[in-house]
Structure formats: C-alpha cells, structure tokens
Amino acid sequence: MVHIPKPPSAASPVQRSVPTSADVARLAGVSRATVSYVLNNTSAVRISEPTRRRVHAAAKELGYVPHAAARSLRAGHSRMVLMPAPAIPMGPLYGQFITDLQWALSRLDYTVVQYGTAGLRSDEAARAWAELRPVAVLVPGAELGPEGVAVLKRAGARAVVTFGPERVEGAHALLMDHHAVGHCAGRHLHARGRRRIGVIVPEEAGLETYSRPRLEGVRQALHGTDAEVTGLSLGYTEQSAAELAARWPELGIDAVFAYNDEYAMLIMRALQDEGLRIPEDTAVLGADDLMLGRLLRPRLSTIHIDLPSGRDLAELVDRLVRDPGAATETHRMLGAAVVQRDSS
Amino acid sequence: MVHIPKPPSAASPVQRSVPTSADVARLAGVSRATVSYVLNNTSAVRISEPTRRRVHAAAKELGYVPHAAARSLRAGHSRMVLMPAPAIPMGPLYGQFITDLQWALSRLDYTVVQYGTAGLRSDEAARAWAELRPVAVLVPGAELGPEGVAVLKRAGARAVVTFGPERVEGAHALLMDHHAVGHCAGRHLHARGRRRIGVIVPEEAGLETYSRPRLEGVRQALHGTDAEVTGLSLGYTEQSAAELAARWPELGIDAVFAYNDEYAMLIMRALQDEGLRIPEDTAVLGADDLMLGRLLRPRLSTIHIDLPSGRDLAELVDRLVRDPGAATETHRMLGAAVVQRDSS
Numbered sequence: 001m002v003h004i005p006k007p008p009s010a011a012s013p014v015q016r017s018v019p020t021s022a023d024v025a026r027l028a029g030v031s032r033a034t035v036s037y038v039l040n041n042t043s044a045v046r047i048s049e050p051t052r053r054r055v056h057a058a059a060k061e062l063g064y065v066p067h068a069a070a071r072s073l074r075a076g077h078s079r080m081v082l083m084p085a086p087a088i089p090m091g092p093l094y095g096q097f098i099t100d101l102q103w104a105l106s107r108l109d110y111t112v113v114q115y116g117t118a119g120l121r122s123d124e125a126a127r128a129w130a131e132l133r134p135v136a137v138l139v140p141g142a143e144l145g146p147e148g149v150a151v152l153k154r155a156g157a158r159a160v161v162t163f164g165p166e167r168v169e170g171a172h173a174l175l176m177d178h179h180a181v182g183h184c185a186g187r188h189l190h191a192r193g194r195r196r197i198g199v200i201v202p203e204e205a206g207l208e209t210y211s212r213p214r215l216e217g218v219r220q221a222l223h224g225t226d227a228e229v230t231g232l233s234l235g236y237t238e239q240s241a242a243e244l245a246a247r248w249p250e251l252g253i254d255a256v257f258a259y260n261d262e263y264a265m266l267i268m269r270a271l272q273d274e275g276l277r278i279p280e281d282t283a284v285l286g287a288d289d290l291m292l293g294r295l296l297r298p299r300l301s302t303i304h305i306d307l308p309s310g311r312d313l314a315e316l317v318d319r320l321v322r323d324p325g326a327a328t329e330t331h332r333m334l335g336a337a338v339v340q341r342d343s344s
Numbered sequence: 345m346v347h348i349p350k351p352p353s354a355a356s357p358v359q360r361s362v363p364t365s366a367d368v369a370r371l372a373g374v375s376r377a378t379v380s381y382v383l384n385n386t387s388a389v390r391i392s393e394p395t396r397r398r399v400h401a402a403a404k405e406l407g408y409v410p411h412a413a414a415r416s417l418r419a420g421h422s423r424m425v426l427m428p429a430p431a432i433p434m435g436p437l438y439g440q441f442i443t444d445l446q447w448a449l450s451r452l453d454y455t456v457v458q459y460g461t462a463g464l465r466s467d468e469a470a471r472a473w474a475e476l477r478p479v480a481v482l483v484p485g486a487e488l489g490p491e492g493v494a495v496l497k498r499a500g501a502r503a504v505v506t507f508g509p510e511r512v513e514g515a516h517a518l519l520m521d522h523h524a525v526g527h528c529a530g531r532h533l534h535a536r537g538r539r540r541i542g543v544i545v546p547e548e549a550g551l552e553t554y555s556r557p558r559l560e561g562v563r564q565a566l567h568g569t570d571a572e573v574t575g576l577s578l579g580y581t582e583q584s585a586a587e588l589a590a591r592w593p594e595l596g597i598d599a600v601f602a603y604n605d606e607y608a609m610l611i612m613r614a615l616q617d618e619g620l621r622i623p624e625d626t627a628v629l630g631a632d633d634l635m636l637g638r639l640l641r642p643r644l645s646t647i648h649i650d651l652p653s654g655r656d657l658a659e660l661v662d663r664l665v666r667d668p669g670a671a672t673e674t675h676r677m678l679g680a681a682v683v684q685r686d687s688s
Contacts, residue, residue, distance in 0.1 A: 018500040063498035068475035095439075111472070114458035128455075131412035154407035156362040238638060262636075269639040292606075292636065294582060295613040 019062040028058035035059075039066050068111075081110045081317065082134035084125065084143060093288045093305065100310030101138075108318050110136075123147055130155035136321050138163065139171075146170050159320035165213050167330060172320055174313070176334045178210050181303050182217020184336040185257040185285055186229070188301075192344055194255035194283055195227045200263050203235040211259055214287075218257060232256070234263060241270035248274060254282055255344070261286035261293045264300055268343065283344040298342035306335030363406040372402035379403075383410050412455075425454045425661065426478035428469065428487060437632045437649065444654025445482075452662050454480075467491055474499035480665050482507065483515075490514050503664035509557050511674060516664055518657070520678045522554050525647050526561020528680040529601040529629055530573070532645075536688055538599035538627055539571045544607050547579040555603055558631075562601060576600070578607060585614035592618060598626055599688070605630035605637045608644055612687065627688040642686035650679030 021039070025032045030051060037045045038055040058064075068078070083098070102112045115129060126148030129137060136159040137152050146169040149160050153170070163174035182199070189197050199215045201208075219229050230253065234244055248271065258264035264286030268278055278284055278298055286293055286302040293300030316331070365383070369376045374395060381389045382399040402408075412422070427442070446456045459473060470492030473481060480503040481496050490513040493504050497514070507518035526543070533541050543559045545552075563573050574597065578588055592615065602608035608630030612622055622628050622642055630637055630646040637644030664670070 019498060063495060065471050065474040065495060065499050067477055111459070115455070127409050130409040133411055151407060151409065154363060155409050236635070238635075265636065265639055291580070291582075292609065295609055 019064040021064065021066075023062055024055065024058045024064050027062060028054045030055060078133055078135050079110050080132065080134045081105055081112050081136045081138060082129055082132060083112060083114050083138045084129065084140070093290070093307070097307045097310065101313055102310070104310040104314030105317065108314055110314075110318075123151075126151045130157070135159075136161065136317055138317065140164060144168055144171070158324035159317060161317060161320065163333065165209055170328065172328050173330045174308075174333045175330060177332060178213040178334070179217035179220065180334055180336045181287055181305060182214035182219075182257070183221040184217075184303050184338055185214070185287070186218035186221030186227075188338045188340070189255040189257065189283060189285060189344065190222055190225060190227055192255070192283060196230070196252055196254045197222065197227055198230050198232045198251065198253040198256040200234045200256060200259040200267060201231050202259055202263060203233055203240070207259075214257075214259065234259075234267065236263065236266065238266070238270070241266045242273070245270035245274045245276075248276065248282070255285070256282060257285045258287075260288045261290040261300060261302055262288075264302070264343075265292060265296060268296065268300070278343050285344050289339055293341070296343070301341045301344035302339050304337050304339050306337070308333050363408040365408065365410075367406055368399065368402045368408050371406060372398045374399060422477055422479050423454050424476065424478045425449055425456050425480045425482060426473055426476060427456060427458050427482045428473065428484070437634070437651070441651045441654065445657050446654070448654040448658035449661065452658055454658075454662075467495075470495045474501070479503075480505065480661055482661065484508060488512055488515070502668035503661060505661065505664065507677065509553055514672065516672050517674045518652075518677045519674060521676060522557040522678070523561035523564065524678055524680045525631055525649060526558035526563075526601070527565040528561075528647050528682055529558070529631070530562035530565030530571075532682045532684070533599040533601065533627060533629060533688065534566055534569060534571055536599070536623075536627060540574070540596055540598045541566065541571055542574050542576045542595065542597040542600040544578045544600060544603040544611060545575050546603055546607060547577055547584070551603075558601075558603065578603075578611065580607065580610065582610070582614070585610045586617070589614035589618045589620075592620065592626070599629070600626060601629045601631075603630075604632045605634040605644060605646055606632075608646070608687075609636060609640060612640065612644070622687050629682075629688050633683055637685070640687070645685045645688035646683050648681050648683045650681070652677050 021032050021035045024039075025035045028035065028051075034047060034051065035055055037047055038052050039059060083102075105112050113132070113134070115132070123145070126144060130151050133156055134152075135157065137157050139160070139162045144160075144162055149168060149170040152160050160171040161174060162168045162171045164176055165178050167173040167175065185199075186197065197218065199218050201211045201215060215229075215231050222229055230251065232244060232251075232253075234240055244267065256267060258267050264284055268284045271278060271282055271284070276282055284300065286300050287305060289302045289304040293302050320326070320329070365376050365379045368383075369379045372379065372395075378391060378395065379399055381391055382396050383403060427446075449456050457476070457478070459476070467489070470488060474495050477500055478496075479501065481501050483504070483506045488504075488506055493512060493514040496504050504515040505518060506512045506515045507520055509520055509522050511517040511519065529543075530541065541562065543562050545555045545559060559573075559575050566573055574595065576588060576595075576597075578584055588611065600611060602611050608628055612628045615622060615626055615628070620626055628644065630644050631649060633646045633648040637646050660675070664673070
C-alpha cells in the first residue's frame with residue numbers, strides 16, 4: 001500500500017471570490033439580463049452582434065462560466081440524466097454498454113451524471129438522487145422501489161427508467177430477463193446429451209439478482225425431461241474453485257453452466273487441475289462471450305448476450321422525457337444465443 | 345441487436361407541478377425560512393420540537409425534497425466531488441480503486457458525481473465541469489490542461505487534483521508514474537537472462553499515456569546493458585496477436601513485457617499456437633496481477649501495481665478542500681513489484 005503523508009496542521013482556508021454574471025454585466029456595460037440572454041444563447045431576444053461580442057469578451061476576461069444549478073433553477077428542470085453507479089462490480093460487457101449509452105445521450109444534449117450512492121438504502125438513495133433534480137433517472141439493478149419512483153417523479157423527473165430483471169411500479173422498465181440466458185444454457189447442454197447439470201451460483205454479494213433467474217431458467221428449460229439440475233455455490237477465488245472441483249466425483253455432474261465466462265475460466269481450470277477432461281468428462285458453458293473464452297483451451301462455449309445499442313436506448317429516454325404523461329412502457333432488452341466452441 | 349420500437353407519435357408533454365418549500369411552509373403554517381432551517385438541520389437557529397415535527401410532516405405529505413442546486417447556491421459551494429468518467433476503458437484494477445475512493449468520500453459527506461464528457465475537447469470539458477460548481481475535481485489521465493485548471497478554480501473549486509503520469513500546472517498531482525512499472529519489468533527480464541526484449545504497445549486509442557512511459561521505463565532499466573528493447577504494436581484481437589506471433593522468428597525476441605495481464609494472455613496464447621514454449625523459448629510478463637494470470641498455464645508472471653487506498657486518498661482530498669490557498673502538492677502514488685510465477 002502506498003501511503004500519503006499528512007502534514008501536521010492545515011492553514012486556514014482562503015476563499016477566492018468567484019466571478020458572477022453581475023461582474024460580467026458591469027465590465028461589459030450591459031444589464032445582467034443581457035448577459036444571461038447572450039451566454040445562454042436565448043433566441044427569443046434580439047441582441048446586437050457588438051453587444052454579444054462585448055459580453056463574451058468580458059466573460060472570457062473574468063473567467064466566468066454559467067452556473068448549471070442557477071440555470072436549471074430558472075428553467076425549472078435540467079438536462080441531467082442521472083445514472084446511479086452500480087453498487088456491484090459490473091463486467092466488461094456491461095461497462096461497454098454504459099459507455100455507449102453515455103456517448104449517445106450526450107449527443108442528444110443531455111448531461112449524464114453517474115452518482116455513487118454506496119452505503120445508502122434504497123429510499124435514502126432515491127431522495128439523494130431527487131435533490132439533484134434530474135430530468136431523467138436510469139437505474140440499473142434492483143436499487144429502486146415504487147416509493148423511490150414516486151419521490152423522483154414528485155421532484156420533477158420526467159422519466160424514471162429501471163433496467164434489470166424485474167419491473168418497478170410507476171417506472172418504465174427495460175426488462176433484462178436473465179431467465180432467457182439460463183433457458184438457453186439448459187437447452188443447449190441437454191441437446192449435447194448432458195443429464196446431470198450443475199449451475200454455478202456466485203457467492204459474491206449483489207449478483208443474486210442475475211444468478212437466481214439464470215438458475216431458474218435452466219430449471220424451466222429442463223422441467224419434465226430426465227435431466228437433473230444442481231445449484232453450485234462458488235466464490236471468485238482459486239481456493240473455492242479447488243474445493244468445489246474436489247467434490248466433483250460425489251456430485252456426479254456431467255455439465256456445468258458457470259454463470260459467466262470469468263467463473264467458467266475459474267472452474268474449468270480447477271476441474272482440469274483435478275484431472276478431468278473438458279468436455280469429455282464435464283462440459284463447461286460460460287456467458288457474456290468475452291475475448292478470454294476464445295483464448296482458453298478448449299475454447300469456451302458461451303451464451304452471447306445481446307444488449308440494445310446505446311443509441312436506441314438514448315432515443316428511447318429522449319422520447320420518454322418529451323412525453324412524461326404517457327403510460328409506463330416495458331421493453332424486453334435481452335437477447336441470448338449459444339456460441340458453441342469446444343468446451344461443450 | 346435488440347431493437348426498441350418507436351411509437352408513431354408522442355403526445356404533448358404534461359408538466360406536473362413540483363412541490364416547493366413555499367408549499368411546505370403553507371401547509372405547516374410557518375415561514376419559508378423556518379422550513380429551510382428545519383430541513384437543512386441548521387443548528388444556528390432554535391426551533392421548537394412541535395414546529396420541527398409539523399414541517400417534517402408537511403414535507404412528507406407533499407413529497408418535498410430539498411433542491412441540492414438551490415442549497416449550493418445559498419451556501420456558495422457544494423459538497424460535490426466531480427470525477428470525470430475516463431474516456432478510455434479502464435481495467436478491473438482501476439475500477440476497484442474508483443469504487444473504494446467513492447465509498448470513502450461519501451463517508452466524509454461528499455457527494456461523488458461521475459460526469460461523462462465523451463466527445464468534448466479538454467477546455468470545453470473543463471468549462472462543462474465548472475458549470476456544476478464542484479468543491480473538488482479529481483481528473484484521471486491527461487484530460488485537463490493548465491487553462492482548464494484555472495477555469496475550475498475561478499468557478500470555486502477548492503481543490504483540483506489530477507491523477508496520471510504527469511503534473512498539470514496549478515493542480516495538485518497524484519503522480520502515477522508508469523516508468524516505474526516498465527523499469528521493474530525490464531530489470532526482472534534481464535535478471536532472468538533475457539537479452540532481446542519485446543514490449544507490447546497496445547494499438548487501442550487512449551492507452552498511450554500508460555504504454556509510452558512503460559516502454560521508456562524498460563529502455564531506461566536496460567540502458568548500458570547488452571540487452572536490446574523492441575516496441576511491438578498489438579491490437580486487442582486474436583488476428584493481430586496471430587500476425588505478431590507469426591513474425592516471432594524474424595524478430596528473434598526471447599522475452600515479452602505485454603503491457604498488462606489481458607494483453608499477456610492474448611499474446612501468450614498466440615505464441616503457444618505457433619508452437620513456442622513459454623518460458624523456454626520466450627518469457628511472458630504481464631502487469632496488474634489479475635486473477636486470470638493465476639489461471640493460465642504456465643501461470644503468468646506479472647507486475648503487481650500498488651495503488652493508494654481509497655480512504656487515504658479521500659482524506660487527502662478533504663484536507664486539500666479545507667486549505668484551498670495552500671501550495672500545490674505532488675504525491676507519488678504507484679508502487680510496482682514483480683510477482684514471479686512460471687512464465688518468466
């Protein structure tokens with residue numbers, strides 16, 4: 001660990017004075033209203049070109065930038081789209097999706113703010129978000145309840161959109177139904193002749209919203225067949241994987257759906273270290289279709305998860321913001337398809 | 345790709361009225377000032393317990409939450425720490441660091457806002473950040489210049505802190521000197537008897553701020569020895585890796601420092617597919633010490649990178665905010681140490 005030295009004492013704070021629009025008005029010899037019209041590009045008021053130039057020059061000289069909060073107070077709403085930062089670590093697939101979405105929203109002139117609310121309970125978090133007066137809120141996972149939705153709407157949010165495995169009353173829903181991922185996995189392993197199917201359930205906190213429906217999806221796909229499904233708890237450590245692999249003979253499992261590609265890499269290595277042949281003794285199936293699966297030997301079979309494009313989603317948010325009185329909408333957002341390689 | 349259907353037309357917007365502190369005052373039968381004192385927990389003014397209760401009850405009934413922007417306008421500053429979201433994809437090591445830092449700052453009662461500025465040039469970005477009137481700005485990478493620092497300070501930011509490989513004039517610097525990572529790699533490979541050392545330089549945009557000093561660090565470590573250092577351009581695709589591996593015999597390289605563990609996994613697989621033995625024919629060294637390196641065969645040697653704890657860094661930010669007049673500080677933040685496994 002790198003340590004940062006602390007000085008013995010801190011000097012008393014020195015407050016600089018921040019230039020205001022009144023300072024700009026004084027220097028340019030115009031009214032504060034004129035400064036506001038010019039710097040906010042108001043088209044409703046005609047202002048001569050020399051005046052415009054004088055205001056811009058004065059703002060530049062003083063280093064004045066408008067105050068977003070003051071502007072949104074005047075306008076009654078902001079262009080801020082709030083996206084709470086997820087409280088659980090998200091994989092590279094989801095990270096890319098968020099980056100694309102942010103880009104597309106900023107192209108539509110929204111300001112995307114990601115707000116960390118680590119440690120707040122759901123209703124406290126919604127109040128903290130509401131204080132920022134966002135025009136739209138995009139909440140991943142299961143971090144918002146119906147009360148929170150109501151708080152946000154009363155605070156002026158024109159669109160509250162959840163994306164995750166379940167609908168939340170009062171909010172638009174981008175349903176990411178992870179049952180479909182499990183269903184797809186179950187059908188594939190059954191079609192490959194496997195009958196004793198293990199499903200990895202990560203021990204890491206926060207992942208159960210995804211792992212539970214995936215496990216249920218496998219069960220549903222195999223319901224009424226001669227296959228047997230077993231949930232297998234696994235922590236993301238080599239030791240946990242070695243312990244699970246050591247129990248393999250008693251478990252009598254011939255295929256494992258490993259939650260995602262990273263857990264698949266972990267359990268496949270532990271099974272190989274136990275002397276098991278993949279896929280002859282046990283088939284291994286991941287999910288997310290990451291690069292690393294193609295680099296493993298045998299190459300990892302996986303479930304490719306199809307997310308909507310950031311652009312489509314940004315356009316949806318924009319449409320919902322323009323029509324805050326419309327009924328809540330539900331869109332199914334997740335496609336799932338097997339990518340068969342050599343491990344299954 | 346999952347597509348979101350667009351309805352043929354959108355109804356006209358319906359604007360709900362947002363409850364204000366005036367509504368709360370009216371319902372509670374008190375002044376707006378009293379509402380403000382109660383809801384902002386002002387200790388300077390004595391307010392009777394029954395009045396307090398009446399205000400809280402009225403706020404709850406109306407669903408009123410204070411407006412953070414209005415509060416920060418009154419206070420003249422916010423508790424907002426702005427962290428621009430990095431424009432380039434960051435690995436899991438950095439992601440965990442950011443999560444820890446956010447957590448620690450929120451424990452010190454700061455609100456951490458991550459703000460995506462995809463597509464803005466450096467000086468535009470600084471102006472956009474300044475409009476939010478953050479009390480502190482933490483900027484990763486090379487996304488801010490001296491002009492931007494000045495804009496932020498004039499807009500009231502009490503601490504502007506950059507973290508990355510270089511200092512920026514006027515800002516505090518958390519120097520993450522990636523020369524040290526390369527230096528450590530070069531020394532290790534030389535000590536293992538390697539003399540023709542390749543250094544992977546990722547082709548992906550934005551990584552050159554990290555890859556360039558790492559390459560230079562290897563060169564510095566081996567300056568004046570009999571070893572030869574060659575930069576090797578590599579894209580993060582199997583094809584790029586296969587093409588590079590096919591050139592291995594003409595390159596005559598006996599060790600490769602692969603930028604990080606993920607590129608190391610990619611090039612090691614391609615070299616193995618070409619029939620090369622690791623480490624006998626070519627040593628492979630990664631960086632970041634990720635789990636995946638321990639799961640590869642041979643187990644991947646790596647450079648462990650030591651970042652400061654989120655808590656230490658949060659305390660530093662808090663101290664700088666309390667002392668805005670102090671001279672700019674520079675802290676070196678990166679420790680580097682070899683973790684030798686079986687690939688080198």
